[in-house]
Amino acid sequence: MPPRQAPQQVDGRKTRWEGQHERRRTEFVDAAITAIARFGPEVSTQQIADEAGVARTRLYKHFADAGDLQRAVAARAAESVTAALQPLWRPRGTPMEMITNAVGAYVGWLRENIHLYRYLSRHTGTMDAVADIKTAIGAHLSGLFAGYLTALDGDPRAAEPLGFGIVGFVDTASVRWVDHADGLGHEELTAQLARWIWCVLDETLRASGLSLDPHQPLDLEHPAAATEQATNS
Numbered sequence: 001m002p003p004r005q006a007p008q009q010v011d012g013r014k015t016r017w018e019g020q021h022e023r024r025r026t027e028f029v030d031a032a033i034t035a036i037a038r039f040g041p042e043v044s045t046q047q048i049a050d051e052a053g054v055a056r057t058r059l060y061k062h063f064a065d066a067g068d069l070q071r072a073v074a075a076r077a078a079e080s081v082t083a084a085l086q087p088l089w090r091p092r093g094t095p096m097e098m099i100t101n102a103v104g105a106y107v108g109w110l111r112e113n114i115h116l117y118r119y120l121s122r123h124t125g126t127m128d129a130v131a132d133i134k135t136a137i138g139a140h141l142s143g144l145f146a147g148y149l150t151a152l153d154g155d156p157r158a159a160e161p162l163g164f165g166i167v168g169f170v171d172t173a174s175v176r177w178v179d180h181a182d183g184l185g186h187e188e189l190t191a192q193l194a195r196w197i198w199c200v201l202d203e204t205l206r207a208s209g210l211s212l213d214p215h216q217p218l219d220l221e222h223p224a225a226a227t228e229q230a231t232n233s
Helices: 012-039 045-052 066-084 095-122 124-151 156-179 186-206 223-229
Strands: none
Touching: 012 045, 012 066, 012 095, 045 066, 066 095, 066 124, 095 124, 095 156, 095 186, 124 156, 156 186
């Protein structure tokens, strides 16, 4: 019988340091998010350090460089927008309610976080975060549309350009609105975008000779049930 190996000793000091390191990184990312909201997308590392109440050199004890900090901010932003878009990931109600709730959530997040959005778009190391968020939304919509187009005997090949096209449309219109609202309120913009999106979806269905009532609840867990709600146009 081979000799029993002694259990490895855990270095308590190392564990404490790693825990403190992660806590400090989180605190500095919090400070960065606050500084971005205050100073805008061109916020400097010094302004972030000032917000955190430390010397700038102290930041680099917890981040390899400015790019490392920017990527940490991007990861936090992705978590934030993902949480805000629960109406998209878990849609409920009628088609128009689903569209309105998802669009309203995205427009609301942009309105509250436009400096953060522009910060991510401005820095090369974080641009993938914006693209990844849009890709995740587009892929989710494409999957929903493909399921319903298939169930309704429509053309599922339209699902992907439809999903990603809607993402680009809503994103571009919403960012422009944040900069140039021209008296148009959040709810008004949301209602307009939702109505236009439904027009596109309705036209896609009608191209297959079908129509759905946008004000009748839709069962997303069982796409085949939609065939009972669809009528010939």
